[in-house]
Amino acid sequence: MKYLPIDKSLFLYNRERFSKLLKPGSVALIHSNDQMPYSSDQFFPYRQHPDFFYLTGIDQEKSILMLFPDSPNPALREVLFLLETNEHIAVYEGHKYTKEEATATSGIETVHWLSSFEGMMKEAMAYAE
DSSP, rough: OOOOOOOHHHHHHHHHHHHEEEETTTTTTEEEOOOOSSSSBOOOOOOOOOHHHHOOOOOSSSSSEEOTTOOOSSSSSSEEEEEEOHHHHHHTTTTOOHHHHOOOOOSEEEEGGGGGGHHHHHHHHHHOO
């Protein structure tokens, strides 16, 4: 970890303020930064997109935050999508967040793997203006 843990109440407050600025029926998608290649098999040290970090506290690539405060389905109001980890990824790329760790860090209760993003996005778009 690059820094001491930050209280998740800060990220809850930031998301609440941001959500109030959205037009009614809007969906906001905020993506994390990608890793920047240094050579064919190395990457520069990872640096998270400041907007994504401001809203989530998550410092991991291949992540998406979906905010849809007016959704009639409560499971779509705040959703965090993360890259699903496994032993191979943990050994060669390092530790990635579990769903529980992501909830503890960000305060977002609905955390899914990135593979479920497309299906949930289609459902959100059915409700969105």
